[in-house]
Amino acid sequence: MLDIRLLAQDPETFAARLARRGKGIDLEPVFALDRRRRELIQRSDELRHRKGKAEEAMKTADKKGPDFAAFRDEMRTVANEIKVLEESLKVVEAELDERALYLPNLPDDAVPEGASADENPVVRVWGEKPVFDFEPLEHDRLGEKTGLLDFERAVKITGARFTVYRGGAARLERALINFMLEQHTTAHGYTEILPPFMVNATSMQGTGQFPKFREEAFEMEKDGFFLVPTAEVPVTNLHRDEILDGKRLPVRYAAYTPCFRREAGSYGKDTRGLIRQHQFNKVELVQFTTPEDSARAHEELTGHAEKILQLLGLHYRVVDLCAGDLGNAAARTYDLEVWLPGQNAYREISSCSNFRDFQSRRAAIRFRAEAGKKPQLVHTLNGSGLAIGRTVVAVLENYQTADGRVRIPEVLRPFMRGDAFIEPESAEMI
RNA sequence: GGAGAGGUGGCCGAGCGGCCGAAGGCGCUUGACUCGAAAUCAAGUGUGGGGCAACUCACCGUGGGUUCGAAUCCCACCCUCUCCGCCA
Numbered sequence: 441m442l443d444i445r446l447l448a449q450d451p452e453t454f455a456a457r458l459a460r461r462g463k464g465i466d467l468e469p470v471f472a473l474d475r476r477r478r479e480l481i482q483r484s485d486e487l488r489h490r491k492g493k494a495e496e497a498m499k500t501a502d503k504k505g506p507d508f509a510a511f512r513d514e515m516r517t518v519a520n521e522i523k524v525l526e527e528s529l530k531v532v533e534a535e536l537d538e539r540a541l542y543l544p545n546l547p548d549d550a551v552p553e554g555a556s557a558d559e560n561p562v563v564r565v566w567g568e569k570p571v572f573d574f575e576p577l578e579h580d581r582l583g584e585k586t587g588l589l590d591f592e593r594a595v596k597i598t599g600a601r602f603t604v605y606r607g608g609a610a611r612l613e614r615a616l617i618n619f620m621l622e623q624h625t626t627a628h629g630y631t632e633i634l635p636p637f638m639v640n641a642t643s644m645q646g647t648g649q650f651p652k653f654r655e656e657a658f659e660m661e662k663d664g665f666f667l668v669p670t671a672e673v674p675v676t677n678l679h680r681d682e683i684l685d686g687k688r689l690p691v692r693y694a695a696y697t698p699c700f701r702r703e704a705g706s707y708g709k710d711t712r713g714l715i716r717q718h719q720f721n722k723v724e725l726v727q728f729t730t731p732e733d734s735a736r737a738h739e740e741l742t743g744h745a746e747k748i749l750q751l752l753g754l755h756y757r758v759v760d761l762c763a764g765d766l767g768n769a770a771a772r773t774y775d776l777e778v779w780l781p782g783q784n785a786y787r788e789i790s791s792c793s794n795f796r797d798f799q800s801r802r803a804a805i806r807f808r809a810e811a812g813k814k815p816q817l818v819h820t821l822n823g824s825g826l827a828i829g830r831t832v833v834a835v836l837e838n839y840q841t842a843d844g845r846v847r848i849p850e851v852l853r854p855f856m857r858g859d860a861f862i863e864p865e866s867a868e869m870i
Numbered sequence: 871g872g873a874g875a876g877g878u879g880g881c882c883g884a885g886c887g888g889c890c891g892a893a894g895g896c897g898c899u900u901g902a903c904u905c906g907a908a909a910u911c912a913a914g915u916g917u918g919g920g921g922c923a924a925c926u927c928a929c930c931g932u933g934g935g936u937u938c939g940a941a942u943c944c945c946a947c948c949c950u951c952u953c954c955g956c957c958a
Contacts, residue, residue, distance in 0.1 A: 481920050485927045492927090495939050499888050508938085515938040683880085683917090811899055812915075 441802045442543050444474050444536070457546045460763035462555050465543065473536040480532060484525040491518050541645070542652055545798040547763045548772040554762025560775070561762070566746065567755035569779055570838055578782035579836040580713030583609065586844055587865030588836075589714070600711075601703065601718040603829075606869075608846070608862035612835060613721060615855035616828050617696050620723040620748055624825055628744045630694035630725060635674035637697055638665040643677040646803030648769035648795075658700045658718075667700035671724035672822045679728060680803040683815045689807055690737055691728040694825065696721065714829045715787065721828035727821045728805065731797070734819035735772075738794040742774045745790045745825040751851045754834050755779040757786060771796040774823075778830070782837040789830045792823030 447454045448471055458465045494515055501508050552561050583589025588609035594602040605613055624630040644650040644666055649657065658667040668674055675695045684691065699722050710716035725744060729737045742758070749756045761773040770793040777786035797817040800806070806815040839847040846862040853859065 478920065481927080485920065488927060491938080495888075498938060512938045519938075815917085 441540050441798060442546065443797075443801065444470065444540060447471075448474055454546065458544065460547050460551070460553065461544060461766065462764040470536065470539050470543070473532055473539065477529065477532050477536060480525055480529040484522050484529065487518055487522050487525070491515055491522070494518075538651070541650075541802070544768045545771050545795065547766055548794070548796070551766060551772055552760055552762045555764035556762075557765045559762045560759040560765055563758050563760050563774070565755075565757040566750060567753070567779075569755055570781060572781065574842045576781040576837060576840055578713065579780075579833040582782070582836055582840055582844075582846075583713075585864075586846075587867070587870035588862065591713075599718075601716065603714055603717060607865045609832065609836075611856055612848075612852070612862060613828055613832055615852050616831050616835075617721060617723060618855050619852055620825060620828075621694060621696060623748060623751065624694040624723070624725060624744060628692075628694075628747070630692040630744075633671075633675055633678070633693045633695040635668075635671060635678070635695055635697060637668050637674075638663075639668055639673050639677065640665060643673055643680070646677045646680050647673050647799050648802065649673065652768060655704045656702050658702060668697055669701050670699050670722060670822075671695040671697040672726060675724065675726045676799055676805075676820055676822065677803060679805045679818075682805060684728065684805070684807040684818065686730065686807045686809040689728060689730050689818065690733060693726045694723060695726070696723050698722075714833050717829060720830075723825050723828065725792075725823050725825040728800075728807075728818045729821065730807065730809075731816070731819050734794050734796060734821060737819075738772060738774075738792065738821055741821055741823050741825075742776075742792040745776055745792055745823050748826050748831075749776065749778060749789070752831070752835065752849045754831075754838055756789070767791075767793065769793075769795050769798050771798065776824075776826070778834045780834060780837045782840075787830065787833075789834065790824040790826045793821065795820045795822075 442454070447467065451467055451471065455465070455467055458467075494511060498508065498511055498515075501511070552559070554560065577585070580589065580591065584591065588606055590604040590606055594604045597604075621632055625632045638660065641650060641664065644654075644657065649669060657669060660666070674697070675693050678693070679691075698719055700719050703716060703718060706716060714720075725741055727737050727741055746756070746758070756776055756778045759775050759777060761767075761770075761775060766773055773791055773793040775788050776790035776792070778789040779785075780787050796819050799820045800817040805818050805820065807818050808815050835849065835852075836846055839849065841847060841861075844864055848856055848859055848862060856862075
């Protein structure tokens with residue numbers, strides 16, 4: 441959410457900065473509602489003040505006298521007036537909230553111009569494309585052939601966009617989760633969190649999923665809970681409605697959760713394989729920082745995600761999302777795109793964003809720089825470190841061998857019984 | 871699921887329908903004392919909104935209601951705890 445008061449002070453600048461996202465956003469209704477809101481507050485406060493004074497006098501007045509009755513009747517009227525004003529205020533505030541919650545974040549000044557993903561500049565490239573002396577398979581083809589991934593039976597037991605992992609693939613998924621968490625919690629200094637996998641609507645609003653992207657969430661209608669679309673939601677909301685001690689910042693959390701997304705509107709996109717699933721695993725990094733520190737923390741956090749790819753020996757590039765491609769809540773985002781030789785393409789495997797105070801204003805996450813000072817909003821950041829399913833895709837495609845096996849990257853071997861290869865499943869079980 | 875108890879400021883904890891934004895304690899900040907520290911003493915110490923400001927308004931789990939007036943009374947909901955039942 442944006443600061444309506446700041447917005448009202450300098451509408452032109454805000455409108456211009458929002459316009460960089462490429463969609464016309466009319467701020468005038470928001471300003472009008474805000475003006476109306478102030479007006480109602482002033483009028484009802486004035487009445488309340490008058491009423492308070494009167495009541496003070498009534499406390500000591502003779503309760504049986506005629507003056508008291510007259511006073512009482514007058515105050516009854518005033519109380520009703522206040523009630524009417526309050527009801528109008530409630531309506532105005534609800535509409536203002538509604539509109540304000542839909543406004544996207546301001547892109548950071550550093551965000552490059554551009555209308556779509558095609559215009560995202562590549563800021564750096566790590567490693568090189570592996571060379572094969574055979575035609576590398578796409579991971580889904582490889583997974584089916586070796587019996588490591590079973591898409592058909594997943595459709596039977598659940599439906600489209602779910603996958604059953606078997607044997608070495610299941611072990612690889614589990615190993616990646618452990619490897620990433622270990623790396624982040626030791627070398628990178630994050631505290632491990634294992635949050636609930638379901639959250640309430642307030643949490644979803646705090647991080648910006650609601651109200652705009654409600655369609656994307658799996659809902660437990662009976663209980664009012666939602667399956668987490670990312671660990672960002674429970675972990676960022678950990679400190680909702682809290683005032684953190686400034687000395688504690690930056691706070692860094694790493695969390696594994698499965699992620700559940702309806703993928704509404706993406707029919708026909710990435711229908712094969714593990715790339716786009718209704719349920720996938722992810723290790724997420726979340727940071728809470730001071731406003732001064734968030735740009736630095738963003739670079740750092742991105743580096744932590746990159747480190748995982750480097751340790752796995754996977755070639756990737758980093759792109760700086762242009763204004764037109766930036767997510768709704770983000771002020772700045774770097775995407776990590778891993779090379780997939782089977783698909784002959786770079787695919788997003790991590791998205792690292794600085795939300796500045798967009799989420800913290802919604803979720804009321806503040807800090808106090810020093811005792812006695814006013815609380816101020818923290819900056820929140822997060823990034824995948826990494827998406828596990830897509831990392832499995834990358835390992836399968838990059839480390840496949842001519843004889844249908846998959847070489848295991850050195851760093852994963854301690855998590856995989858010390859094996860050097862993932863072997864195909866026995867043919868009779870497939 | 872059944873029975874009961876309870877939700878008050880950073881924490882603990884009081885609170886006859888008006889004198890309660892809220893006693894007291896702890897914690898914290900500042901000052902005094904001290905070579906310094908501890909102890910002691912004194913003062914201060916919630917959040918948000920409106921207003922250039924003086925100032926003013928709201929907030930005692932949430933939402934309604936009664937009343938001139940609600941932290942205090944009534945209703946609904948949420949949450950926590952205890953016991954019983956069920957259960958990985």
